[in-house]
Structure formats: C-alpha cells, structure tokens
Amino acid sequence: MTKTNDTRDLERRLWNYTHSGVGHAYGCFEVTIGVSVYNSKRQIVDFLSYYKNDFRAYEIKVTLADLNSKNSLSLVGDFNYLVLTKELWDKIEKMKQKPEALFYAGVMIPKDDDTLQCVRKSGHPTVTFGKKALLMESMVRSMDRELNKTYREKMYDEI
Template sequence: MTKTLDTKNVEHALWRFTHKLGVYGCFEVTLGLGMTRDHKEIVDYITYDKTGVVRCYEIKTSYADFKSSARKSWWGNFNYLVVTPEVYSKIEANRDIIGGIGIYVVGENGLPESVRRGSRHQLTVGERVSIIESMVRSMDREEQKLYRIKPY
C-alpha cells in the first residue's frame, strides 16, 4: 500500500519528536507470537525507552481513516492518536474522543503537540516481552530493506 504525503509527513514528525537518547522506535510493528489478541495486528509506531515504558502511536491523516473499521492498536503503557489539525477538528466536533488515549496534533512547526494526555496502562511481563520481540522482528524487516538496496 502506498502512503500518502500527509502520512509520510506525520511519520517523519513523530520520528523527530521521539528520536532521543535511550528511546528506541519502529514503524509498522506487526504484533504476534504470544500475544493474546489477533496475531495480525499492526501498530503504526512503537517506542520503548530505557525505563521500560512502551508507547504505541496510531497515525490517522483523514477522518475517514479514523472512522474506518481498521483496528486501532492500543497496546502500550501509553497510547496515542497522532493526527493532522483537520482530522483533530473533525474528531473534536463529532465528540469522537477515545477514553484514556492521548492525542497529538502535528502543528505548524512540524512537530506533534500534545492536546490530550494519555492514561498509563499496566502491561504484564509477557505482553512487554511480546511487544519488544515484535519490535525486533519489525526492525529486522526494515534493516533488510536497506541492505537490499544496491551499494554505492
């Protein structure tokens, strides 16, 4: 599936926002092997930090995508919806706010700005390990894409 320019811009903004010492992130993490839910669930972006906190981000660049039947994966200690200002205004106007989920809007400065804090959720040890294993598999997939490119 081809990503829209809006999606690519939001991904880049989210990466810049979370790219810090001690924070490890990966896009399009396929959860599975040992998870208690459907093994084909994909989280748009997950970060894991040196303190053990898992953050899951779902990116929505259109209101239709937000309202679609596509699953929104809330697996982290903290879970966030990352949207454009246009999508946020429609979510707010229609009172589509999801309980316990934080919301970031990618602002004019090109970085996500928090408009609502998320609640902390406790993960079991098994859930945390499964998420990290899923991140490693997804990171390996991304690395393989890079090394398949013809060298200079």
C-alpha cells in the same frame, strides 16, 4: 497501498519527536505484534517506541473515515496515542459525539517546529511483564526487517 503526503509528514514528525533531545527512544514503524502464523487477524502498530521501560504505541490517522474504520487500533502500549493532522483534530473537536478511539488514547498533532505536540494525554493501562516481552520481541523483529530492507538497497546500489 501508497501512503498519502499527510501520512508521510506525520511519520517524519513522529520520528523527530521520539528521537529528539537527550535519551531518545528506540522506535520502529509498522510493528507486527506477535507471530501471526495461526491468526489471520494480524495486529500492526503504526509506530512503537520504547524508552525507560515504557512502550508507547502510535496510530497515525489522517481522515475521519480512517479513524472510524473497522480496522482495529493497536493500542498495546503503556501509553497509546493517535497521531492526527491538525485539520482532523479541529474537525473532531467540533463534533458532539466523539469517535470511540478517543476514549482509549491520547492525541498528538503537528507543531510548528517539525515535531508533534500532545493535546490530550494518554491513560496508563497496566501492561504485564509477559506483554512487554512480546512487544520487545515484536519490535526487534520489525527492526530487523527494516535493517534487511536498508542493507539490500545498499547492496544493489553498489552493484
């Protein structure tokens, strides 16, 4: 499935947000949680970051239909956020009945300086040591996948 320009823009802003300033976070897009060989329902986090022993899970949503879809939100971190377009957030604020996802996650929207701003804080669920180990293993595996893609592309460029 091809990503929309809005999705790519939010991904770029999210990367800038998590990798700016002193002591930036480690992060990876499309992190598959656990090994899903025995489970047909894979749980994929749009972006997972790690900084100072906290995992932050980000789900990128650009339409109301996407936000309300039956696909589960992967809110697995110590802090969980929905990354929304400004237009979608404005539409949600006017709604009388808010989408269910807002009960479980904070909200981030684009800011003028090419990053994001938090407009609704995330709760802080308790993530066990075992779950943190699973998240770390999943993130490392996904980072390796991305490195392999980059390495393969570089090899083909040299040929």
